[in-house]
Amino acid sequence: xxxxxxxxxxxxxxxxxxxxxxxxxxxxxxxxxxxxxxxxxxxxxxxxxxxxxxxxxxxxxxxxxxxxxxxxxxxxxxxxxxxxxxxxxxxxxxxxxxxxxxxxxxxxxxxxxxxxxxxxxxxxxxxxxxxxxxxx
Amino acid sequence: xxxxxxxxxxxxxxxxxxxxxxxxxxxxxxxxxxxxxxxxxxxxxxxxxxxxxxxxxxxxxxxxxxxxxxxxxxxxxxxxxxxxxxxxxxxxxxxxxxxxxxxxxxxxxxxxxxxxxxxxxxxxxxxxxxxxxxxx
Numbered sequence: 332x333x334x335x336x337x338x339x340x341x342x343x344x345x346x347x348x349x350x351x352x353x354x355x356x357x358x359x360x361x362x363x364x365x366x367x368x369x370x371x372x373x374x375x376x377x378x379x380x381x382x383x384x385x386x387x388x389x390x391x392x393x394x395x396x397x398x399x400x401x402x403x404x405x406x407x408x409x410x411x412x413x414x415x416x417x418x419x420x421x422x423x424x425x426x427x428x429x430x431x432x433x434x435x436x437x438x439x440x441x442x443x444x445x446x447x448x449x450x451x452x453x454x455x456x457x458x459x460x461x462x463x464x465x466x467x
Numbered sequence: 468x469x470x471x472x473x474x475x476x477x478x479x480x481x482x483x484x485x486x487x488x489x490x491x492x493x494x495x496x497x498x499x500x501x502x503x504x505x506x507x508x509x510x511x512x513x514x515x516x517x518x519x520x521x522x523x524x525x526x527x528x529x530x531x532x533x534x535x536x537x538x539x540x541x542x543x544x545x546x547x548x549x550x551x552x553x554x555x556x557x558x559x560x561x562x563x564x565x566x567x568x569x570x571x572x573x574x575x576x577x578x579x580x581x582x583x584x585x586x587x588x589x590x591x592x593x594x595x596x597x598x599x600x601x602x603x
Binding site for chain 2 (some may be wrong): 367368369371373374375376377379406408409410411412413415417428430432434443444446447448449450451
């Protein structure tokens with residue numbers, strides 16, 4: 332891994348660490364300050380803008396029954412001063428796939444988007460022929 | 468909408484137009500040339516790199532039973548030379564939420580990532596208190 336990959340793997344880990352610690356202040360610090368942030372929690376509509384995104388995280392992190400997440404299989408996709416990290420999330424018996432989108436803000440990488448949803452369990456990455464309902 | 472927003476709304480529409488036309492060559496032209504692209508089709512594992520991503524699109528676009536997609540509620544989130552568009556997708560009776568990531572490549576915006584998954588139907592964006600299985 333080169334140093335930028337390492338930075339992004341660490342930024343991605345900090346996000347899940349804040350989630351697992353129920354650390355609202357830590358979570359807020361990880362997200363970019365601008366208005367163009369968004370978040371798609373599994374099955375939810377998109378939360379748009381910092382106010383909605385942070386409101387959703389406060390609700391989630393306040394839930395005492397929330398399971399902890401284990402993340403794995405991170406891949407870093409760097410595009411200049413923007414990057415996204417894809418990884419698996421396992422929580423509460425579910426396996427999800429997440430995309431976490433970061434932009435450089437000063438010396439650090441800040442989250443501007445998180446999109447998580449269901450995925451297949453430990454099957455191969457290579458798709459079989461998709462079923463009609465399994466498209467796009 | 469300013470002109471960059473308009474460009475990104477058009478790039479996003481071109482993606483769905485290529486999908487609806489089953490236009491493999493058009494789809495290939497819309498994606499960035501570099502290796503750092505990825506795609507998460509609903510319920511699939513992530514496809515990583517141009518070869519895997521294009522293989523998945525060829526499989527999907529070859530399916531004669533594939534329903535057409537209607538997209539709506541686009542929001543543009545601009546971050547320098549990168550941007551993402553969030554929108555709803557309706558196809559085959561399902562409602563999905565998609566994030567489409569673009570980067571500037573020469574004069575155009577090229578796709579570097581697509582992540583789509585299930586969402587709630589026409590409910591409010593504002594989350595109710597999440598159920599324990601409905602987190603992150």
